[in-house]
Amino acid sequence: MKNRNPLSLRVPEPKTRPGDKPDFSAVKLPEAGSVPRPEIGAHARELLEYPFTLIRVLDGKGKAVGPWDPKLDADTLRRGLKNMLLVRVYDDRMYRAQRQGKTSFYMKSTGEEAVAIAAAFALERDDMCFPSYRQQGLLVARGYPLVDMMHQVYSNTKDPVKGRQLPIMYSSKEYGFFTISGNLGTQFPQAVGWAMASAYKGDDRIAASWIGDGTTAEGDFHYAMTFASVYRAPVILNVVNNQWAISSFAGIAGGNEATFASKAIGYGLPGLRVDGNDFLAVYAATQWAAARARANFGATMIEMYTYRAEGHSTSDDPARYRPVDDGKSWPLGDPVERLKQHLVSLGEWDDARHEAAIKEAQEQVRAANKEAEAVGVLGQGNIPSVKTMFEDVYKEMPWHLRRQRQESGV
Amino acid sequence: MKNRNPLSLRVPEPKTRPGDKPDFSAVKLPEAGSVPRPEIGAHARELLEYPFTLIRVLDGKGKAVGPWDPKLDADTLRRGLKNMLLVRVYDDRMYRAQRQGKTSFYMKSTGEEAVAIAAAFALERDDMCFPSYRQQGLLVARGYPLVDMMHQVYSNTKDPVKGRQLPIMYSSKEYGFFTISGNLGTQFPQAVGWAMASAYKGDDRIAASWIGDGTTAEGDFHYAMTFASVYRAPVILNVVNNQWAISSFAGIAGGNEATFASKAIGYGLPGLRVDGNDFLAVYAATQWAAARARANFGATMIEMYTYRAEGHSTSDDPARYRPVDDGKSWPLGDPVERLKQHLVSLGEWDDARHEAAIKEAQEQVRAANKEAEAVGVLGQGNIPSVKTMFEDVYKEMPWHLRRQRQESGV
Amino acid sequence: MPAMNMIQALNSALDTMMAKDPNVLTYGEDAGYFGGVFRVTDGLQKKHGLTRAFDSPISEGGLVATAIGMGAYGLRPVIEIQFADYIYPGYDQIISEAAKIRYRSAGEFTVPITIRTPYGGGIFGGQTHSQSPEALFTHIPGIKTVIPSTPYDAKGLLISAIECDDPVVFFEPKRIYNGPFSGHHDQPVQPWSKHPASDVPEGYYNVPLGKAAIVREGSDLTVLAYGTMVHVSLAATAETGIDAEVIDLRTLVPLDIETIVASVKKTGRCVVVHEATRTSGFGAELSALVQEHCFYNLEAPIERVAGYDMPYPHAFEWHYFPGPQRVGDAMKRAMENK
Amino acid sequence: MPAMNMIQALNSALDTMMAKDPNVLTYGEDAGYFGGVFRVTDGLQKKHGLTRAFDSPISEGGLVATAIGMGAYGLRPVIEIQFADYIYPGYDQIISEAAKIRYRSAGEFTVPITIRTPYGGGIFGGQTHSQSPEALFTHIPGIKTVIPSTPYDAKGLLISAIECDDPVVFFEPKRIYNGPFSGHHDQPVQPWSKHPASDVPEGYYNVPLGKAAIVREGSDLTVLAYGTMVHVSLAATAETGIDAEVIDLRTLVPLDIETIVASVKKTGRCVVVHEATRTSGFGAELSALVQEHCFYNLEAPIERVAGYDMPYPHAFEWHYFPGPQRVGDAMKRAMENK
Numbered sequence A, B: 001m002k003n004r005n006p007l008s009l010r011v012p013e014p015k016t017r018p019g020d021k022p023d024f025s026a027v028k029l030p031e032a033g034s035v036p037r038p039e040i041g042a043h044a045r046e047l048l049e050y051p052f053t054l055i056r057v058l059d060g061k062g063k064a065v066g067p068w069d070p071k072l073d074a075d076t077l078r079r080g081l082k083n084m085l086l087v088r089v090y091d092d093r094m095y096r097a098q099r100q101g102k103t104s105f106y107m108k109s110t111g112e113e114a115v116a117i118a119a120a121f122a123l124e125r126d127d128m129c130f131p132s133y134r135q136q137g138l139l140v141a142r143g144y145p146l147v148d149m150m151h152q153v154y155s156n157t158k159d160p161v162k163g164r165q166l167p168i169m170y171s172s173k174e175y176g177f178f179t180i181s182g183n184l185g186t187q188f189p190q191a192v193g194w195a196m197a198s199a200y201k202g203d204d205r206i207a208a209s210w211i212g213d214g215t216t217a218e219g220d221f222h223y224a225m226t227f228a229s230v231y232r233a234p235v236i237l238n239v240v241n242n243q244w245a246i247s248s249f250a251g252i253a254g255g256n257e258a259t260f261a262s263k264a265i266g267y268g269l270p271g272l273r274v275d276g277n278d279f280l281a282v283y284a285a286t287q288w289a290a291a292r293a294r295a296n297f298g299a300t301m302i303e304m305y306t307y308r309a310e311g312h313s314t315s316d317d318p319a320r321y322r323p324v325d326d327g328k329s330w331p332l333g334d335p336v337e338r339l340k341q342h343l344v345s346l347g348e349w350d351d352a353r354h355e356a357a358i359k360e361a362q363e364q365v366r367a368a369n370k371e372a373e374a375v376g377v378l379g380q381g382n383i384p385s386v387k388t389m390f391e392d393v394y395k396e397m398p399w400h401l402r403r404q405r406q407e408s409g410v
Numbered sequence C, D: 001m002p003a004m005n006m007i008q009a010l011n012s013a014l015d016t017m018m019a020k021d022p023n024v025l026t027y028g029e030d031a032g033y034f035g036g037v038f039r040v041t042d043g044l045q046k047k048h049g050l051t052r053a054f055d056s057p058i059s060e061g062g063l064v065a066t067a068i069g070m071g072a073y074g075l076r077p078v079i080e081i082q083f084a085d086y087i088y089p090g091y092d093q094i095i096s097e098a099a100k101i102r103y104r105s106a107g108e109f110t111v112p113i114t115i116r117t118p119y120g121g122g123i124f125g126g127q128t129h130s131q132s133p134e135a136l137f138t139h140i141p142g143i144k145t146v147i148p149s150t151p152y153d154a155k156g157l158l159i160s161a162i163e164c165d166d167p168v169v170f171f172e173p174k175r176i177y178n179g180p181f182s183g184h185h186d187q188p189v190q191p192w193s194k195h196p197a198s199d200v201p202e203g204y205y206n207v208p209l210g211k212a213a214i215v216r217e218g219s220d221l222t223v224l225a226y227g228t229m230v231h232v233s234l235a236a237t238a239e240t241g242i243d244a245e246v247i248d249l250r251t252l253v254p255l256d257i258e259t260i261v262a263s264v265k266k267t268g269r270c271v272v273v274h275e276a277t278r279t280s281g282f283g284a285e286l287s288a289l290v291q292e293h294c295f296y297n298l299e300a301p302i303e304r305v306a307g308y309d310m311p312y313p314h315a316f317e318w319h320y321f322p323g324p325q326r327v328g329d330a331m332k333r334a335m336e337n338k
């Protein structure tokens, strides 16, 4: 018989709010090295536990342990560290540029550098990336010129996308970096389509895409997972769980009820859950998924478990909705510090070299920024010719746009 | 290093096509009664195996076995059987009416009667249903007048929706049956919203919704699951896996890669997989999910595992894409025959009474149809006044519709 | 040449392009083995292989999104949306992505995809199998919107759409798949075989996008129509005896403005016809353009004949459908003011 | 009464209705604890409770769909779509469901929901924070489309929208959230406090839907505008010295046709202004309606001033934005023909 207890609506709330002490006691961390590494051909049905654990390689002392250790040589590790430093310095500089009124908007990837850099290292140079706005590290790792990124951020006369896009919405076909969209998640199923095309043509290139934890709630997430599963598309679908979607904690996206990685189960895809602040773990998981895709075993979904250390964007102030310095208490630390610690423990790095590397990165960024600012910053009129505003709507300009261009008097 | 094997695109194909023998050897059936029945308050994390098994109560001999046996009395079972017979006879009659040119379109639920009837029995009369077009059994079980259903199918002057909807797109607020949409899946997240409202108000009514296997690929499926999970909505989300979506087998929706029930895991919801041709199993699973929802433990997703015994609709000819009589070989049989067998084995039913029940159903349908046809069938002009065509677009008719009505000369 | 109906002509366009270009493939709900609920892709899987014509999940959003990804790779996918009434789950990917990718990437990435979808009423399909949503696409820069009215144009325009480097939404007037339709539902159905435009070449040819066709020359007034309404307008012309110039737009964006303006300057009167609901329909744009270009030539108000502003109501098919009577009445009103 | 800007006025409307009616609740992305990226729901969770103003998953489709379900239950949910540019994943639920449920159920089920969303340019938001998609809703029967241009109207219209038993899409001109905007981006920003319409009552009042406002009486020509463009049009009027009658439509559907027709019959000239892209924008419908109702009164072609047909380009904010110069030029063209 029907019980007569009144129902009630549950609205999830984070453990802490401004004024509270950071509290990550709910974050359960299995030992580094404790998760086995399956065959790349393993059936998804055999991998049901992976979404509920956490793949970690670097332990508390910075040692690389367990079957997921990719055994990278010291040079590669140093390049990874330097790339992460470069992105971090670049982010700081561009953030400052926005504060100085030199552009309208900026978004940092601080604390999440390993997610992009290690992935770029594990992928082939000609694999295609469909990023969100927080994987600028992919471009940096692939050697895209910093100054061109800055031209884009400043919307100046050398902006590769001709001043048409909001800052950080980079695009580079040459570097295998798909034009970033302001509409969250749309790139996820597009990456699957690109991967289907590669398979259709008997090519050997794969695709990879990244969305955030909050974006998993969009239909595009479901479309991507469904098509990737049905057509066994060679694609890596990364969910970067940095715990926040602007002011909403991951629980608003369902993160309290199940891990994001576990969403892979319902599509018959492997779901790996990875310490996103562990360069080696990100590299190893990406490498596994890439090998699996290239061997025609299809797609893998990877939850990159990390933390958005700073504000969502220059328009955001996290102090309004989470404890100040929340990030400093993140139990998985900082990706730069952890890879540094690892290299130091190997005797392949030290504070002096680290300082020098930071200086070098700052030098690179300063030089590039000097060059970019010389070309122009936003609001000073050094924008592409207004004529070009009417181009590329279609391959050929139709009569009505020609007419509008005339009326505009340019 | 990158391997150079060419990739290839995989397009799933069903085991059999026209000309082949039906082959259901891939359908794995656990013993009836073998699946335990968890506490209604069990955490979804403890229920990970449920999406991969099959809840069955009626065994091969028609005996009710195991912990899911709802122990219904014989009268209830007989009412269930009679309701299923009534829907089947009704479907046959309306299908014939369309073939006779008395309406434009019809869709049967043949073979899936238990899915709707047993659910209606397990739900409270005032729980709200958000059905697809194949749960006419809900209306029948709740005692909605057959003749009104026919008026709708004939779009005649007594059509409750005033001739505005395609046949079978019923609507009845009084009977807790939400207006059916032609757009697949839209009702799934709407049901979640209704359930959230019930919880918001401290009400004790719950919602239930039904979509097909094919429809799970729509974004609305994902929206419903996400919101139901996040806000712990008191709703039952049923996926009626009848193996086909028009001409596409369930593999095109991802059914070869994972069970539909397993999609619940990624949202932290219980996912039950149920023999949809087993009246008792459908009743028991619905009862469990309803009790769970009413006790404020939130939503349950149920995969009703059944088979679309006939064509998708009057516009469809399944002989073009699957073996003829495929349905006859469905390993889980026919819901009417199985409940009949159960009642007979209990000594509560026999062939004579069954024949009589069929006759009675035919009588009811014949009488109702006589009445409905007398009011009018499609194409004979006995439609609602054309004036009414302009009403209910808005609560009050705006000037432009008044003007269009004038111009139309009615 | 054998007479083709519009379904056969569309099928022939796909077959021709799949044979010509290995980068052309097609997929959609029920579009594979079964050949589509309207049979437009019939036989393509058997002839060109499982991976070139296949079924898709019921996910219009996924259909469009994956096609965009394929287009970015370099393929020319043709996807089928089973009914235009069901295109909306894919709307975001069409207008936020397909339409904008060339522009936002400064031409680096392009979306050479074709989205085929049957539209329009006249088949007792009720409110979710009868819609005409073309205006929801003509408002979006970056998309081309194409609507044929004969088998010959259907094949030629579809081939042009597939070859087009910009995304094309290709609306197919399902009511005239099997034969032209005057709007007189009570008269016997005409097969295409009796119509000259059913004379469709087997192989490759194209009909350029952006060019309208004057299907009837006349001097009294100009009728602007597309799809099924072209045939209804011709019927109304015959029945009213008004010497109308009937223009089949064929492409809505980019529009063939010269042909329209030249005609209205000649006739001084204009009637715009479509099935879509009136308010903010494409007829509004046509009316605005005509008065902007021909204000001093107009001798009477531009008339719009369109669907009433409501969902397409099942039982009222013929009260709702803008048939020759309503088109004729508008033509007469446009002639009144001398 | 304290001066309110448009954000405070909208917040006050929500606060007033939540206090008045327990069936009113609001949710959206970042709309709960944080109070919305534009602060419109600021403080409502603290004051009215966690279940009455809360965050939603990033799922515009789910937002609209659950609101429809709540509406069917009997609540009056107000949902926030963070930017109009992101409304499209919810488009199917809005136009296929919210707009049609009353009709298809013969009035049995209704959808008394309000969908709030900031729209429009002028903030260097680039192509996905500057869009004006109103015409994609005015084409859909069953929805009301509302756009305020002042704090007073914003509160009064939002209250009417919440009380309306039909679904309302409520577009908020984000550029004028904090102050009116003439279009002269180089001039100092004006706060609302200097504007009479910032004089907003604390408690309940409403401004009826479907009624336009004549914000400036004039005899030379009629300007039809809404949202930010009302202020731009007033600036253009002052700068050209043309004695224009400026009409703020406030509701696009249902439209206040009487006010429009009376004005154009008086002036004989008309300029239509909006930020949305020109082709198939709502200006086309306005132009078509005016020439249908006032053909014999028109002394010059109806002019349209609109966004160019392209995505809103970031660096070209002020070349793209239809400012007072472009509006003024159109007004002059409309005056030329004597």
Ligand SMILES: Cc1ncc(C[n+]2csc(CCOP(=O)(O)OP(=O)(O)O)c2C)c(N)n1
Residues within 6 Å of the ligand: A132, A134, A182, A183, A184, A211, A212, A213, A214, A215, A216, A240, A242, A244, A245, A246, A308, A312, D029, D058, D082, D086, D089
């Ligand atoms: C379709 C859509 N809805 C809403 C937004 C506004 N928005 C921009 S970023 C963001 C939060 C995204 O969070 P998440 O996916 O976790 O990515 P993160 O920013 O944490 O990397 C929102 C809601 C948008 N850009 N697109």
Ligand SMILES: Cc1ncc(C[n+]2csc(CCOP(=O)(O)OP(=O)(O)O)c2C)c(N)n1
Residues within 6 Å of the ligand: B134, B182, B183, B184, B211, B212, B213, B214, B215, B216, B240, B242, B244, B245, B246, B308, B312, C029, C058, C082, C086, C089
């Ligand atoms: C959004 C949308 N896309 C496509 C269709 C066309 N359509 C109607 S029924 C159907 C198949 C549905 O299959 P399934 O979900 O398995 O339900 P079943 O018919 O088997 O009960 C399709 C594709 C539709 N009605 N709505």
Ligand SMILES: [Mg+2]
Residues within 6 Å of the ligand: A212, A213, A214, A240, A241, A242, A243, A244, A245, A246, A308
């Ligand atoms: Mg995030």
Ligand SMILES: [Mg+2]
Residues within 6 Å of the ligand: B212, B213, B214, B240, B241, B242, B243, B244, B245, B246, B308
């Ligand atoms: Mg099915």
